[in-house]
Amino acid sequence: MPALNKLSAVEVRAKGPGKYSDGGGLWLHKREDGGAQWVLRLTVHGRRREMGLGRLSDVSLKEARAQAEKWRAMVRDGQDPIKERERRKRDAARPENTLRNIALDAFESRKADLKGDGAAGRWFTPLELHVLPKLGKVPVEQLDQQDIKNTLAPIWHAKADTARKAMNRLNIVMKHAAALGLNVDLQVTEKAKALLGTTRHVVKNIPSMPWQEVPTFYRSLEDPTVTHLALRLLILTGVRSRPLRYLRVDEIDGDVWTVPGEGMKGRKDKTEDFRVPLSAEALAVIELAKPFERGGYLFPSSRKGVISDATMARLMERRGLSERPHGFRSSLRTWLAEATDAPHEVAETVLQHVAGTTVQRAYRRTDYLEQRRVLMERWAQLVTGEGAGQVVQLAR
Incomplete structure (x- = not known):
């Protein structure tokens, strides 16, 4: 083992500029400008590393040797003293780790x-x-x-x-x-x-209306009020409540509504917008709602901001219905499964669900807009009473 403690306190004070070994990897570096510091050379996991142990004016020879032995012992235990010291510094600088x-x-x-x-x-x-x-x-x-x-x-x-x-x-x-x-x-x-242990709670799905009953409810929304019109468009598009309530007039271009990515639930890529095809009935509802537009929003609240989800839910509650607005998405999805031949991925996209594995989605560069356009037009015909009992077939 290399000799240790080669330097004396007198030598440390007297030596001129240069590098002097105290043994065991501990070195004293003295500079031309009069400054000096302690450096410990170590081999950590096969790599040569250097640790500064402080200035000579702050750290005595005895203290430098004690530090050097502490870090050498850590190396013998298979640890990296430099990373450990950095971790301790981070902990010290960080607020209390409660x-x-x-x-x-x-x-x-x-x-x-x-x-x-x-x-x-x-x-x-x-x-x-x-x-x-x-x-x-x-x-x-x-x-x-x-x-x-x-x-x-x-x-x-x-x-x-x-x-x-x-x-x-x-x-x-x-x-x-x-x-x-x-x-x-x-x-x-x-x-x-x-x-x-396992929870005894049974998850209850949001009550939804059978799709066969949706036309009757839709026809009951006959008043040209913000609440009635919002519910009608919610049913016609199958979107979630939030993007509908925050719908801006400038998001509509022709017969396509582009929902901003940040308003879409379940999408990690918040920059990815989602296109919603608008049926003729949906466009008619939007025209009826435009006179209510305030601050760019199509469905404003009577006070400030936009209509709340609770407003639409209370309308259904006052009518003695157990179903809630969000349940119309289930009504639409069930209709897609029972009364159309829409492929699974197309039906899921109608509901803005992410369908398929990560690899499948990477290769699938379509949002099935044209197929969804056909489906949403027929859904609109159903809820308005024009297409009851008809099975929708998509072109293959």
Whole structure:
């Protein structure tokens, strides 16, 4: 083993500019300008590395030797001392690593993928209401499955969907913490699920109207009001509530409505717009709605902003119906399956669903606009009472 402790304190002070070895990879570099610093040379995983240990004016010979031995011991254990020191610096510079702080940081990093940058609070709310009040101050590295189990147990069965969302967000937060270099248990949420057991909650789908009954309901929307017209266009297009409520007049070009990508649920590529073919009946409804246009929006609220989803739902509720506006998407999808020969991928595209595997979608460069145009025209004929009982056939 190379000799250690070659230098004396007197030599360290007296030597002129140059590089002087103290042994074991520890070197003293003295510069022409009078400055000097300690450098440790190491071989880490077969690579030569150098670590600065500080200026001579700040670090004595004794302190430099102690530091050098600490880092050499780490190399002997198979670790990279340079990366370890960088990790410690990051930890020291980072705010306290509580679950709340890491959750907020994770939320910030995901905002670009969330609708409206997450301003509605739907992503963070399950954590804010059901997890952070009890666990927010717990260091994320100390969080274990028993903590999570005790926190979510009161809502695990009673509010199963909310509990599921909270657990999902927790899993994302733990992965974020791991990406920051923190020593967390990435299996902690799965372990907590095992302790909590299978939820007894039965998922209830949004009630939908049988497609055979849609024409009768559609004809009942006879008043030229914002609510009636919005519901009619919702039924005719099969879109979700939000893009319909935020429909702008300038999104319509001829008989095509282009929904901006940021308004589409379930699309990771928020720059990808979606084209909706408009039937003759849909265009007629849009013309009836144009006098209500305010601020560019076709369906404004009576106060400010746009019509709410609850407004359309309350209309159906007042009529004693259990179905809700979103359910008309199911009505349309069932009609496509039972009364048309539309291929699966075309029918799914009508509902703006992403169909097929990643590879299949990469090679499929079409949105089936022309086939959907035929289907939506026949759907409009059905709901207006013009095409009852007819089977739609698409050209192959």
